[in-house]
């Protein structure tokens with residue numbers, strides 16, 4: 001069993017580590033995932049593709065990211081093209097991926113790379129970290145994958161593989177800080193761009209959270225967790241905190257011609273800069289004047305609530321449905337066809353529920 005807060009030292013020899021890295025890369029050549037932003041050694045992936053994919057992959061699964069990545073590259077094939085785009089267009093193309101601050105930062109970073117670096121990505125993690133939305137993980141990933149730098153790249157998959165391979169039992173999140181040295185010791189001198197991607201694939205395909213398949217794992221020979229009855233106890237997870245639920249209201253006001261009253265949300269904060277239904281109570285931003293608009297309208301309240309989960313809370317939304325009947329809209333509201341507006345997921349759920357009466361999670 002993993003002990004409490006005690007971390008086993010990586011005690012593997014240089015020869016063991018070199019053999020493990022070599023087995024891992026052989027396995028990656030045979031069984032690694034084919035992903036549209038990837039290239040294989042000795043070719044390196046263009047930094048723009050690594051930048052796009054890594055920003056999209058923060059908190060979003062590979063399967064969900066692929067179609068967005070392909071659409072972005074088709075529409076904005078270069079960093080210059082992305083920098084030239086309007087922020088609203090970028091946000092609408094991002095709609096559905098969530099965590100919209102990533103899209104705003106991606107766009108700002110693209111503009112800075114064009115303005116300050118003539119469209120060329122900096123190669124060192126420290127320079128990359130100076131760009132908006134690029135933290136130590138993403139900087140390491142771009143430096144390693146696009147420039148073959150020996151920068152540590154430690155995402156959730158890699159963290160799990162390393163914790164098991166070395167039997168590191170410090171609970172998360174403190175464990176994260178202890179992984180740089182174990183990562184660097186395992187990193188080979190060659191193929192430093194393929195190495196993190198191989199570890200990521202191993203974590204995604206074999207050393208999975210609940211069912212590590214040690215029998216077919218290329219690291220099995222020297223993996224310390226393999227000796228455990230259940231390697232999935234590593235990494236040791238922190239106690240889960242319950243998320244609070246915030247109650248809110250949204251108004252779906254129709255004009256009788258297929259359009260609904262929308263707002264563009266304030267640039268900063270939750271779903272910033274995106275279109276949405278006027279709402280209040282759930283997002284800590286100044287409320288829209290729903291009561292004033294609803295006065296004199298015959299509004300219907302949907303019996304079930306629309307729920308959506310954000311990083312730190314659940315939103316539980318009461319839906320008010322009404323026909324405008326020629327009423328003037330408050331400042332900042334506008335008429336638009338919701339299906340053509342690039343609504344974020346919560347707003348899509350609200351629209352769908354208002355049209356069908358069905359609530360989807």
Ligand code: SF4
Pocket residue numbers: 161164165206207208212213214215217218219220221223224225226231
């Ligand atoms: S041997 Fe098992 S626990 Fe160790 S890295 Fe491979 S799959 Fe994970």
